[in-house]
Structure formats: C-alpha cells, structure tokens
Amino acid sequence: MNYTKKEYQEYLNQKSRSSTLLKDVLWAFFVGGIICVIGQAFFDIYTKGFSLQEEDARTAVSITMIFLGALLTGLDIYGKIAKRAGGGTLVPITGFANAIVSPAMEFKKEGLVLGLAAKMFTIAGPVLVYGITASALVGVVYYIMSFFGGGGI
C-alpha cells in the first residue's frame, strides 16, 4: 500500500460521508423546541390550572417531563424520535430520563441488583458526577466572590 498511516487516515476521512449537518441541526432545533414547548405548556397548566407556586410548578414540570421520557423509552418510541432528532432529544431532561431508563430495561435480564441497578447509570453517570461536581464548585466560587462583590452576583 502506498499510504503511510497518516496518509491513509486522511484518505479515509475524505471517503467517509459526514453527517448532513444542516438537516441534523434543523431536526434537533425543532424537536428540542417542541419538547421545551410541551414543558412550558405543563408549567402554564400547573401555575394557572392547579395554582401551584412557580418553584413547585418547575419541579412538577421536571417530574412530568422525566415521566414522559421514561414512558416513551419503555414504549420504544423515544429511540425512534431520537434517531432523527439527535441533540433535540438528547439535551432536554427527557433525554436524561431515556439515558437512565434504557440501560435499566436492557440489563434487567442480568438480575435486579447486579444487572438493572448496577448498570442503570452507565450512560447518565457522567452527567451526575460532573454536573453535581460542577455545581458544587460554582457554589464555592460564588461563596468566595460574595465576600468581594457584596452579593451582587
């Protein structure tokens, strides 16, 4: 073969079709947007229809969207939407639900303890670890800066 490793890698890059960026971006935008609109609709229902306080309504919306994400995952519908929507289904909280429910379903065959429970966080684990860690760090920075800025942050 006339290629060095590096040359072959470049050759392969040229040959490999890239994802259709515009189409993917548009799908992600619209589906992600619709999911957020649904969330907003629930928020309005909870504040206006059920007279919940805003704080409580936000929590209720999260619970509702997580439930819907889990339900659609269980019905094998979420994955089918995600195939087209990509980031649009990945980023909202419904995507997080899908990321936990799908391994839970899959690994149930290996038992409830060492299968389902142990493997449930294989995909969402990093989100939990780094998300919570980041929020703790931000909290520390905020606390320190509050001595300087006087609470205006």
Next chain:
Amino acid sequence: MSARYKIGRQTAEIKDVYIASSAAIVGEKEGEGPLADSFDIVLPDNEWNEKTWEKTESKMQREASRLAVTKANMRLEDIDRIFSGDLLNQCISAGFGLRELGIPFFGIYGACSTMIEGISLASLLLGGGFAERAVAVTSSHFCTAERQYRNPLEYGGQRTPSAQWTVTGSGAAVLQRGACDSGIGVTHITTGKIVDMGIKDANNMGGAMAPAAYDTIKTHFTETAIQPSDYDLIVTGDLGTIGAEILVELLEQDGIDISKNYKDCGCMIYDIERQDVHAGGSGCGCIGAVLCGHLMKELESGNIKSLLAVGTGALLSPTSSLQGESVPGIAHAVAIRRV
C-alpha cells in the same frame, strides 16, 4: 523437512477437502433484504422464544449446525471437530450454543472473519489427514452486539453515516475429506496478518479493515499466481460501502483489478437504499449467512464456479476504544471451486 502444501508464507494449498453442505439462519431485517430466499430459516422476531438475546444467538448456532449436518446426510456423531466463535465476551454463543452437540470443539476468534477462519482451520485439519468431517459455524445478533459494544437498544442515540448494522445471522458449513455430491471443494486458504493503519473511529470499521483485506487479497494472488479474473466472484465479509470502495482502489493502485467481479457481503445482505443500515451489514453472521446461504446456492447451481471468500474482522473491544486505541483489522481468504 519441507511443508508439502505450503505456497508462500501465508497460503496453503488444500487437497481433497469439500464443502458437503451449509445452512443459514437470519433475523427479520435480513429476511426483508435482497437475499431473503436464500436463507434456511428466517426468525419471526429477535427472541425466537428465548428469554435473552444471548440465548437466541446460541440457539441460532446450534440449529444452524444441526441443519447443516442433516443436509449433509450425516449425524452429529460423524463430525470429528467443530470450529466456532462469535462477537460476545468469551464467545458464549459458541460455547453455550454447541455444548449439547457433543462434538470436539475448537473455540476461535476472528471477529467478523470467524466464518472464514473456521473454514480455513477445518480445511487444514481435513486436508492434512487429521480428521474426516468438520463443521465451521458462527453467529452474530444485532441486540447482543449492541448491548456489548454500543448502547442499550432503547437509548436515543444516533448512528454515524459510516456505521454498520450488525447482522442477526448464523451460518454453518460441513466440510469433509474426500469427494462428495456437492462437488464444491476448497482449493486454497490464505491466512491474514493483523493490519492496523491507526484508524480510531470505532464507527468506521469498514475503513479500518480495508487495509487488512487488501493485504490478504494481494498476498493470495501473489503467492498463488492466480489472476483475479480466474474467480467468478470475490467477496469480502463486511467492509460496507466505504470499505469496499477503498479496497478496490487500493488494489487498483497495485495493478490488481477486482472491480468487475467483487462484492461485499455487508452490501449484499441488505438493501442499502431502503433498509436504513447506513454503510451496510457487519458481524460474524454477515459473511456467515451470505456464504452458507446465497453463495453456496450459487455454487451448487453452477451460477458461479469459483469463489474467493475473504472474511474481514475488526479486532477491537469497547475497552480498547475507550483507552484511545485504534482498530486493528484481520482478513482471511478461502478459495472455493466447483470441481
């Protein structure tokens, strides 16, 4: 003492070894593809009445082996050796699938080239006079492969355009020493070297394996002095659309033209346009089912009289990919002719 059948470093001449019969079992998606009629059994669903997909895949190997042996008018007790492997950790589809058959067992691993590796080893064993009848079998299952290598099935992830679809399929071939009714003989085997061009994208296996296929095919032609046109058909296991194109170009640069008689099993088993498999099929069952189904039927009917079957494998694991390793490729070739 010279090795009587050695032709060059990687190739061996095989005499008196015939493929007596074969059987192929596939899943639903494959049963909706262009080769649907060539398979012995098409599964009604992913489970085939088993509780787990791993059990299903084991069942596929067991039943494909039984069926192939029956079609050869033999009994399981007549088979001296069985060679098998699969994609799962510790090759459990092979071990658990074949444990009831009571045949002396060699577990092997060539990733998606396992079918051809099995036929190669069986041919060497029989050709050397060490046994009379052997079976080479392998399998893959979309669900078991996704669980192990990628993500849970219900997970909302997207596949890249270069990704391939693991075939749910099992192929089994019965080989015997001495002429048989099928009239289909193994003439040469060329064993590949592991070739790694540093491709790190585990979603572009076709591109990673193409150099290995190129290396083995070129070596086969060089060591045997056979011309590409001497074969009615040359097939690779699962280079997919991208890998297949690259293979033709790489060989062309060395003056070897396979453009007129070359196909890739990953591109044959599915309708690429209609079936949403991105770059094509992959998995041990890809060349396993296509060879033991469609291609054997083509040879039996005389539509093709000579075939160079090149299994291609990617020797990565989920761990190696996470550790930043590249994807090493392997390709084994077996030459089959109507005699």
